[in-house]
Amino acid sequence: MFYREAGQFKTDYASDQQIFPILQDRLFVLAVLVVAFIVVPIFGTAYLFSEIFIPFLILSLAAIGLNILVGYCGQVSLGTGGFMAVGAYASYNFWLRLPEANNLVVVFLFGGVMAAAVGILFGLPSLRIKGFYLAVATLASQFFLDWTFARVKWFTNYTPSGSVAVGELSVFGWRIDTPVERYLLILAFVAVGALVAKNLVRGHIGRSWMAIRDMDIAAEIIGLRPLRTKLTAFAVSSFFIGVAGAMWGFLRLGSWEPAAFDINRSFQILFMVIIGGLGSLLGSFLGAAFIVLLPLLLNQLPAWLGIQMSTALLSNLEFMVFGALIVFFLIVEPHGLARLWSLAKEKLRLWPFPH
Amino acid sequence: MQFRKAALLGAAIVAAGVLAGSMAQAQNEQFIPGLIYRTGAYAPNGIPFANGIGDYYALVNARDGGINGVKILYEECDTGYATDRGVECYERLKAKGPTGAAFVSPLSTGITFALTEKAPIDKIPIISLGYGRSESRDGSVFTWNFPLVGTYWSAADIVLQHIAKKEGGWDKLKGKKIALVYHDSPYGKEPIALLEARAKLHGFEFTPMPVTAPGVEQKATWLQIRQQKPDYVLLWGWGVMNSTAIKEAAAVGFSRDKMYGVWWSGAEPDVRPAGDGAKGYNAAMLQHGAGQFDVHTDLKKYLYDKGQGLAKWDETGEVLYNRGLINGMLGVESIRTAQKKFGNKPLTGEQVRWGIENLDLSAARLKELGFDGMLRPLKVSCGDHEGTRAGRIQQWDGTKWNVISDWYESDDKVLKPMVEQAAKKYADEKKLTARDCAKES
Numbered sequence: 001m002f003y004r005e006a007g008q009f010k011t012d013y014a015s016d017q018q019i020f021p022i023l024q025d026r027l028f029v030l031a032v033l034v035v036a037f038i039v040v041p042i043f044g045t046a047y048l049f050s051e052i053f054i055p056f057l058i059l060s061l062a063a064i065g066l067n068i069l070v071g072y073c074g075q076v077s078l079g080t081g082g083f084m085a086v087g088a089y090a091s092y093n094f095w096l097r098l099p100e101a102n103n104l105v106v107v108f109l110f111g112g113v114m115a116a117a118v119g120i121l122f123g124l125p126s127l128r129i130k131g132f133y134l135a136v137a138t139l140a141s142q143f144f145l146d147w148t149f150a151r152v153k154w155f156t157n158y159t160p161s162g163s164v165a166v167g168e169l170s171v172f173g174w175r176i177d178t179p180v181e182r183y184l185l186i187l188a189f190v191a192v193g194a195l196v197a198k199n200l201v202r203g204h205i206g207r208s209w210m211a212i213r214d215m216d217i218a219a220e221i222i223g224l225r226p227l228r229t230k231l232t233a234f235a236v237s238s239f240f241i242g243v244a245g246a247m248w249g250f251l252r253l254g255s256w257e258p259a260a261f262d263i264n265r266s267f268q269i270l271f272m273v274i275i276g277g278l279g280s281l282l283g284s285f286l287g288a289a290f291i292v293l294l295p296l297l298l299n300q301l302p303a304w305l306g307i308q309m310s311t312a313l314l315s316n317l318e319f320m321v322f323g324a325l326i327v328f329f330l331i332v333e334p335h336g337l338a339r340l341w342s343l344a345k346e347k348l349r350l351w352p353f354p355h
Numbered sequence: 356m357q358f359r360k361a362a363l364l365g366a367a368i369v370a371a372g373v374l375a376g377s378m379a380q381a382q383n384e385q386f387i388p389g390l391i392y393r394t395g396a397y398a399p400n401g402i403p404f405a406n407g408i409g410d411y412y413a414l415v416n417a418r419d420g421g422i423n424g425v426k427i428l429y430e431e432c433d434t435g436y437a438t439d440r441g442v443e444c445y446e447r448l449k450a451k452g453p454t455g456a457a458f459v460s461p462l463s464t465g466i467t468f469a470l471t472e473k474a475p476i477d478k479i480p481i482i483s484l485g486y487g488r489s490e491s492r493d494g495s496v497f498t499w500n501f502p503l504v505g506t507y508w509s510a511a512d513i514v515l516q517h518i519a520k521k522e523g524g525w526d527k528l529k530g531k532k533i534a535l536v537y538h539d540s541p542y543g544k545e546p547i548a549l550l551e552a553r554a555k556l557h558g559f560e561f562t563p564m565p566v567t568a569p570g571v572e573q574k575a576t577w578l579q580i581r582q583q584k585p586d587y588v589l590l591w592g593w594g595v596m597n598s599t600a601i602k603e604a605a606a607v608g609f610s611r612d613k614m615y616g617v618w619w620s621g622a623e624p625d626v627r628p629a630g631d632g633a634k635g636y637n638a639a640m641l642q643h644g645a646g647q648f649d650v651h652t653d654l655k656k657y658l659y660d661k662g663q664g665l666a667k668w669d670e671t672g673e674v675l676y677n678r679g680l681i682n683g684m685l686g687v688e689s690i691r692t693a694q695k696k697f698g699n700k701p702l703t704g705e706q707v708r709w710g711i712e713n714l715d716l717s718a719a720r721l722k723e724l725g726f727d728g729m730l731r732p733l734k735v736s737c738g739d740h741e742g743t744r745a746g747r748i749q750q751w752d753g754t755k756w757n758v759i760s761d762w763y764e765s766d767d768k769v770l771k772p773m774v775e776q777a778a779k780k781y782a783d784e785k786k787l788t789a790r791d792c793a794k795e796s
Contacts, residue, residue: 051446055439150539150565160548160777161488161541163468167785177476253439254472257465257541259568260438296443312393312402315433319394 003348019198036187041180049179050252056292057183057190058247063272063284064197065240070270071278072201073233074213075126079138081265082145083115083238084245085258089155090114091246092164096157104171104185108246115242116235118145123234127227130216142266149258165255182251189247193240198281200236209233210279241269275329277336286337290329295322384428385421385690385701386452387412390444390461395435396569397594399624400675404462405431406666407679410654413665415687417657422690423699428452434466436594441466442473449477454701457690458482458711460682464542467500474499479704480711482689484682485510485618485641489545490777494712494740495789497778501711501740503685504733505641507545508773509765510617511589513746514639515553516763518587518615529558534585536576536592536600539565543591546617548777550589552769570596577603590616597625605632612637612750622674626751634753639746643681643729645756647672650680650725674756677729684724689714712737731762737792744770 008023010016020026040053062084069077091111095102122141126134149155156164169176176182200206208229211219220226249256268291276287298318302309309317333340391405392398412427421427430451432444441461449456458480461467467487474481475498481487482501489508491500518533519525535550537543547563554561562585564576570592577600580588588609590600597620604611612635616625621638623645651671658664659671670676693702693710702710714735721727733742744767748760782789 047446047450051443161464161468161544163465163541165468165472165784167472253442253469255469256438257468259465259540300447310393311391311405311431311433312398315394315435 002351003345005349019202033191037184041184044180044183046179049183051296052293053183054179054186054252056288057186058244058252059269059272059292060285060288061190061193061247062241062244062269063276063288064194064281065237065244066269067273067276067278067281067284068197068201068209068240069233069237070273071280071283072206072213073209073230073237074216075123075230075233076131076135077138077234077237078135078263078266078270079122079141079145080241080269081261081263082142083119083241084248084265085145085149085261086118086238087111087115087242087245088249088256088261089149089164090242091250092166093155093157095166095250102168102170104169104176104250107250108189108243111246112239112243115245116239119234119238119241120231123231123238126230126234139263142263146258146262149261161257163255163257164249166250167254169250176251186247186251189243193243194281197236197240201281205229205232205236213279271326275326275336277338280336280338282341283336283338286341290337294325298322382453383424383701384426384452385457386428386430386448386455387686388445388448388451388456388459389429389431390434390441390448390459390463390466391431392433392435392462393431394433395437395594396571397436400594400597400619400622401436401462403622403624403666403670403673403675404679404682406664406670407676407681408460408683409665409679410658410671410676411650411680411683411687413663414650414654414657415683417663418653422687423694425690425694425699425701427687434461434463436463436465438463438465438469442469445470445473449479452701454703455479456704457702457707458686458704460484460686462486464488464545465540468541471497471500477704478708480708482682482686482711484678484685486542489548490774490781492739492741493774493778493789494737495778495792496782496787497740498790499708501735501742503711503735503740503742504681504730505618505744505746505765506741507542507591507617508549508770509741509744510639510746511546511549512553512765512770513763514589514615514617514748515550516766517748517760519557520760525557531559531587532562532583532585533559533587533589534562534564534580534583535589536564536566536573536580537590538570538592538596539567542593542619546589546591548773549770552773556769566592566596566600568596569594571599573599573603577607577609580604580609581607586613588614590614590620592616592620592625596620598628601626601629601633601636605629611635615639615748618678618746621749621756624675631753633751635750637748637750637759638756640749640758641678641681642731642743642746643674643677644747644749644758645672645674645677646728648677648725648728649722650684650729653725681726681730684726685711685714688716688724711735712740714742737790 003024005022020029066080069075091107094110095107125137129137156162176185208224211224212229216226272287272291275290277283295318298321392401393405412429416426432448434441434444456479460482464486467483470481480499482503484503485505487502489506491497491502492506519528522528550561566573566576592600604614614636616638618639618641626633626636659668689711690707692714693706697706712735716733718732721730731743731745735742744765745762747758747762749756750759
């Protein structure tokens with residue numbers, strides 16, 4: 001009843017090829033954007049911005065990046081944390097050594113470009129290895145980048161503790177201090193990033209990635225160049241992940257050490273992509289929400305319900321319930337939460353008249 | 356249908372009642388957040404510390420009725436030693452209670468680094484008892500950080516002074532080899548600056564050896580030590596890294612009495628797992644050691660005899676439990692000092708900061724509080740956020756810790772210039788203007 005397309009006729013190619021062809025979809029996304037950009041900044045609390053929305057948005061951008069590589073191009077990568085570190089440290093050094101260019105947009109884009117360059121470098125093995133073996137090669141990149149940022153002191157400006165800190169951030173002259181301002185900047189980046197990613201995967205580049213994913217030999221035979229395609233996937237994916245890493249360091253943590261981007265971060269984002277749905281941008285957002293927000297919810301739920309529990313029991317229970325939910329969702333829907341959503345949409349087309 | 360509606364209505368009433376009830380109580384209470392960890396790789400050391408803090412606050416409430424009548428409202432949040440979880444716990448708890456958090460003690464150098472950026476904005480002081488940034492001793496730059504009782508540079512200096520004394524003087528260290536096995540995190544890297552400075556001064560060879568967190572993989576490190584045969588090994592680990600290091604030292608045959616841990620690698624959870632292999636292992640003491648003191652008599656009377664203590668009674672004399680007691684006591688006394696100026700009511704973080712900066716605990720007062728024998732008198736001031744910088748060395752004999760040295764005091768001739776230089780570098784990076792301590796006092 002809600003989701004019928006009856007009566008929505010397209011009269012030109014542009015409207016037929018738009019991202020959201022169904023009117024209800026367009027209205028829904030517009031409503032989400034209005035709420036995100038206007039309603040939430042007015043009514044949100046500082047905790048909501050700094051602990052709920054900011055980590056969720058930054059990691060969904062990283063998940064979009066990884067989804068492009070793993071979901072759309074089929075190249076398994078465990079180097080996400082390392083590429084985030086490249087973005088973060090490249091941005092830090094740019095911010096530190098060029099204080100005149102204290103403009104976060106430029107700083108983050110620089111971090112993304114550096115991460116893309118490193119991503120291309122570590123993506124070269126993908127031309128010879130596939131599947132799990134490529135996962136191991138990218139795992140090597142994770143550990144190598146971990147080691148580089150811990151040992152090569154130039155990157156951390158020779159601090160004795162290995163920790164770096166940033167402050168006095170601004171965008172085009174506008175200071176970014178409060179959680180609301182950070183939230184709005186990150187939201188702008190994520191909105192633009194998601195739009196760019198959506199258009200890339202809908203266009204010929206995205207289709208070449210999907211062809212490589214589905215059957216790379218056949219793709220090569222019909223004329224797609226595997227070198228170019230795989231390396232563009234690594235480049236674009238690492239760009240997104242690098243920008244996300246720079247935002248994580250600058251806007252989420254403020255002061256970080258190499259352990260903030262270790263192997264656990266790589267696993268976390270890979271799990272977001274798997275649980276959210278491979279090959280789906282909505283899946284990146286849903287997976288990020290699941291992995292980032294659910295543990296916090298589980299941690300605070302007993303307090304809201306007034307149940308007193310020791311912190312040790314609470315922490316352990318959080319891990320157990322979280323793990324059980326992951327197993328549950330993967331059994332119920334191996335293709336991820338995005339598939340659950342598209343099934344729901346299909347049912348909504350017929351509801352309330354099932355047959 | 357009726358039953359469902361009734362059940363929902365009942366749940367709503369209960370929830371509202373719980374909320375209203377909890378809000379009504381919290382009017383004349385001082386909220387203190389507890390960023391501790393009872394799970395994860397660092398739990399063996401985090402649990403006794405958390406028990407010590409929780410028990411001390413409960414004792415103050417039970418024995419004294421709070422701080423001059425203002426009861427302490429304490430809430431724990433498990434950070435698992437992870438920086439982002441620590442920041443999340445801080446954000447969740449910083450505004451609770453009638454006046455917000457009094458102070459925060461994250462028990463993690465990594466989290467302290469992250470909160471150092473946030474504390475001046477939120478105006479909540481950080482008490483980093485024996486950890487945190489070494490240069491935060493300089494209160495003119497680090498207004499909101501208080502590395503009370505000792506920093507890592509003081510710790511490294513105390514251990515080196517003991518080694519020098521054993522060898523017969525600083526000049527006898529020339530040509531010796533000293534290795535540092537450290538946790539590859541800001542915590543572990545902290546002493547390197549001081550050790551390198553001293554190595555240059557006295558001519559000994561210093562070898563830093565990092566161990567990747569959480570520190571269960573140390574075979575390669577200890578094989579290197581077996582090859583290089585350093586004269587002394589300093590252990591800067593935390594959690595399971597400590598017990599693993601001692602076991603590995605026993606496995607490669609490195610004499611444990613040439614191993615010196617810092618005060619965070621010198622507690623019972625570190626030496627017990629190695630069994631007999633830990634005999635002879637030395638560690639620096641954050642002034643206090645293990646054992647029962649006068650405050651424990653009160654703990655037994657007011658908490659443990661009524662079954663309300665957080666730990667088991669046998670565990671209450673352990674090193675880290677005592678450290679938790681000290682952390683709680685310093686916080687409570689800071690609030691009491693602040694109440695003298697601002698009144699006997701719940702205080703804001705800014706007021707408590709004044710209290711910590713003007714904390715002056717004499718020997719008589721420490722005896723009154725029951726901490727005689729655990730702490731020496733300390734006086735915090737604007738220029739000195741450490742308060743006191745002395746320590747001793749203790750040695751494990753298989754069943755208990757024995758104090759094997761006199762008091763050493765870290766050498767300000769070497770330390771003070773390093774602190775000032777590092778603090779200035781931080782101030783320049785952050786474009787902060789240092790306070791003028793002479794004017795403020």
